Amino acid sequence: MKIYDNSNIAESYSGVTTPLTYSFARAVYQEVYVHFCGMMGVGRRTIAANRPMFAKMVEFIGGRIYYDLINWYRLVSFLPGYSFNRGFFEKMLGLQKEYHYTPPPPKGAFERYFVVLPRLAFQTVKVALFFAFMGALVGRFNRRFDREYARLSALDLPALDLPECKALYFRVYDEFVARWQVPIANDFAVMVAAGAADKLYRAWLNEDGYVQLFSRSRRPLVSLDPGYRILEIVSLIKGEPELLALFGAGRPEEILRELRGKFSASPAAAAVAAYLARFGSRVPSELKLESKSINEQPEFFISILQATLASASPREVYAGSADAAGGLALWRRLVLSAVGGWAVNSVFRREETRFRRSLIFGFSRRLFLAIADKFAARGLLRTREDIFYLTIEEVFALIDGGPAEGLGALLASRKTDYELWKLADLPRRIESQLPVEAIETGLRGSAAAAPAARGVLKGVTAARARTATVAGVALVLPDFDPNADFAGKILVTRQTDPGWTIIFPLLKGIVVERGGMLSHAAIVARELRIPCIVGVERAVAGVPQGAGVELRLETGEVHVLN
Template sequence: MIVDMQHAASDPSVGGKAGALARLDSAGFDVPPFFTIVGTPDPSALASALAALGAGPYAVRSSGLQEDGAAHSHAGQFESILNVGPADVPAAVERVAASGERDGIAAYRAGHGLEGGGRPAVIVQAMIDAEFAGVAFSADPVTGRRDRIVISATAGLGDRLVAGEIDGSTWWIDTTSERVADASGDDALLSPAQLQAVAALVRQVEAAFGGPQDIEWAYAGDRLHLLQARPITSPIREAPIADDGIAVFDNSNIVESYPGIVSPLTFTFAAYAYARVYTAFVGLLGVSSAAIGANRNVFENMLVRVNGRVYYNLGNWYRALALLPGYALNRGFMETMMGVGAPLPAEMAARLEVAPATGWAKTREYGRLAKVAFGLLREAVGLPARARDFRLRLDRALAATTPERLKAMPLTELAAEYRRIESDLLDRWDAPIVNDFLCMIAFGASRRLLETWLAEDGLQIHNDVLIGQGDIISARPAQLIRAMGARAADDPGLIAALEADDRAALAASAIAPDIAAYVAEFGDRCTEELKLESVTLDEDPRSLHAAIAAAARSRAAPPVRNSDPFARLHAGLRGRPLRRMVAGALLRWTKNRVRDRENLRYERTRIFGRARRLLLAVGRQFHAAGLVEDPRDVFLLTIQEVLGTIEGFAVSFDLAGLAALRRGEMERAAASPDPGERLIVRGGAYTALTALSAARSEEEGTERKGTGCSAGRATAVARVIADPRGQSIAAGEILVARHTDPGWIALFASASAIVVERGSLLSHSAIVARELGIPCVVGLKGATDWIRDGETIEVDGASGLVRRCAP
């Protein structure tokens, strides 16, 4: 008997596959035409059916009674024959039907407790001349995840892919973000539009059948055909409830403080510190206790950790700022200070929008603004005294216990010492945070004012004003390295000892006292200094020795400063005395705030240095007690787990197990691609993370523009540095990096210019480069991929232009 396509859906004798294809055709899917043979066909009826189907070739396939069922797919059990010519169809039909009597199928059915069996019905279907073909799953058949679509494809027919003879190319598509979460093989085999079309097709089939589906598909030209559909028979998880929550994570600026993979201990210590500091700050500015309490979750989640990397939870920064009046103005200033380079997604921006106050609400808003303005004025006037008191309090807190005393403390005393530092310093972090906020306002307002009055010249004057303040402590390490390099320049043996890290020879050298003084003052100022797990200079001074050697060989000339920016300001505003007075006063105030911001951040380094020593002492005690395999495993725990183990509130005392788990997680994170500068998260933070920053251009080009932040030009060999602890630059080369932190200062001493992929005008690299008079460009997207190590480039630190020079 021959059953045509239109009647197959209502005839159970055609088997599972033919019935499913007929239902798909009735639902409007592009299924190649077919007919089904049940039993032995009449030759004339077969010839008529083939003539109606077309000239061929054909695909001859099985359709068993329970094939492609919800419980048992029978995948690969029966035979299928492709590219069958009209004359060969009868033999192919018999061969496919006879495959139902093989021993392997009998064993399959017996193993699944199925009765019956025998010869299946046979489908004869028009063959598609496929350009690409493959399979798709509306849920991940391996993990059971309902938020993943899996697509596999190969060029030409997909039979070898379906049979498992070749791997093909595979894509895992996140259904939340509609983007590719992972891929293997030739990920360019299908275009993005083709991938989305296949993903849409498998979802439509799932909707038609009411459950997760496994389909076979083929592209012929621009036409997408559906060749087969069956339920996924492996266990599938329950579909997650739709979640319209959205968050944006951004690390444009914080990557300078916490680059790369960050340990659980560092992250939880920093997140807790941010919560305490910013809660206290908004209270200082007059935000009520009730408002602070209602937004407790905002302050506790200002930082997030994604695949080992630290990000700002950007929405919560806007929410915290919205607690203060003047949100619309301060929002722009905050974005400049944090280096936020892209707008928020429209749907999130709408949720964060603060409606303009009207009527009495507007009057109350003005009252709040006046209260905060008065508070800021009070804080601005009292800031020098507050900063002085803060430093005295810090000195007293750190002097109360010496680093050597920490090594001899038992665990309970170490926990008490941590709590004391937490109470005395983190809860009273007033001067740095007040100055940061004033710096944000001063920097943004002065820059906007000069741009309004003097256009591009105003922006250049703004940059130049911040050069050469002479009292920024972050510039002092580079200055000391240059000085030590100058002393060693005429001593080849000393330079060789520095390069070889010959500590015995260096201990007897003329610069030994200088090195010791440097380590005593800046021993905690190492690469990635705010990561508690970082090894400091007093533990390993090799990078310092290498930097002094590089400075000794460079004999760098003192930087050439631009002309007096205040003189240029007065010239530009000639005839406008009031504007000159306002601009001059605002610039001087800004200059002081930037200086104090950088200097007070050094105090943060001192606290983190003390916390590092204290927690290492805890690690040694945990190791002595057999709780961890290595003292440094303490960095693989959270601060709550460390304190809870000592004070009693821990939920697990298997610290070695926790450390092993976290070590594996960090190793996997380090081996994975960087998630990107900005991520969007829809739903819970565990879900898909999608980069929002502009994709790097496929076109190489010879010129790109970042943010110019320190005037001057340099043309030299580019040295792309990933880790300053194991790489160096020669005198006069241009330093190119993805990000920098204070520990990179040793390399600044030898650089003729600096190009950084991340950062803003108030980034550490920008501030120190201005202080040292080195041309600097930050925020040059894709710099470390675009610029090749060893090629010659030209850097314009004023305009932000970077050019690759012809070889």
């Protein structure tokens, strides 16, 4: 039996994606987790014996990326504390259904006492040391990344020939993937620390630990930096009446032209340029190589500035909340403080490395587009965007002089499949003994989701407000739409990723179908004090566009009012 689940990975790869993105993600997952297991003390023999597993951490079904879930349980079982970590793992992924995977037992007493237990003791000490020094490890990783990425950013990719592009890809892949074991180790720390803290909060305070922990800001999240910068830019624009009038009446294309011309010496223009230089790779679905970055569509950023200026009162992005542990015994408060601090710091470090992940994916997009331009010049592709319908293996085979016969038909077939799969409604979890091709045959032609029963939808409250209920007008977006009117709306969508953060300060509330308490939407919503309910099945189908909705935060219910 195979189990494929996209409850969590859909946050990074929402909806339908392309063969290039999938093949790139598959290769990254494979090597990153091999290096991570080595870092965590997993034996070389175990890693070698499970090479086929590492190659199948993700699967491509119906144009969507799924976790091959049993392989993830096996991976977690390689690490100390599996009996506890399994539950933490399931909660972090937002799984709706448990799977009771049991690792194979040792073969006899000798293996148990003289192989398995010594290895477990060694791993436990090693993992504990890494957890203790994770802040220093992530700091060193970030500094090295920033130095090397600065060198990459200075490269003139169009000036490279095809063999040089291929060599650059593998150099970057080898350098960055091998070092990404540190962010993955920190992700493991997030899972363990947040899971442990949640258990303690529930046991000692009867409180949701995730809400308590991540409602007490100890330092700003890196993923909120775009929101801070936008508010700073808006303040600068308001200080220049002529520029403010332009933003109030002009089209985004016109405003961009004036910022680069008449207002080029303006502090606001300098701030816009600095924003694009720093955050230009951030965009919704930023891990999909086919997604255009903000640098490629700066008009979108201008429209966000216009919406923020038009908003009556942009949301404050930083606040604190009371500590619910005040009535506990001193030793319990100290334990909660230590475990909670570990969890919160781990999450902040995760956001730092996720930002850098978006940079390297953005660089990979630019590199593949440079290759695509050279392919198009040789007549191999009709447009540069055609490269997204090839796998990385096919791209490099063409660079090596491989045959191009039938390439046009292959691309046409994959484009057709892409459009057809966009119309299909696929489940978040697939359990089957069939190969992927047979699963897809059964799913082909699946009708789009029928509307859910309207009235009351149920999820889990991830971020609370000052009041128990919040009402507003629903903005229903199956996927991100840069032209949507976000200001003052309750966003209803399938999932978000860090690229959505740019519009969060405009929102009155958030409802998402996918994701758990440690998902991007949940954590950022708690930081911004935006009421948020996650795990709301079929919310996009069940809430009409423009309907009045009420979020009941005590129960995690979404009521459709009209």
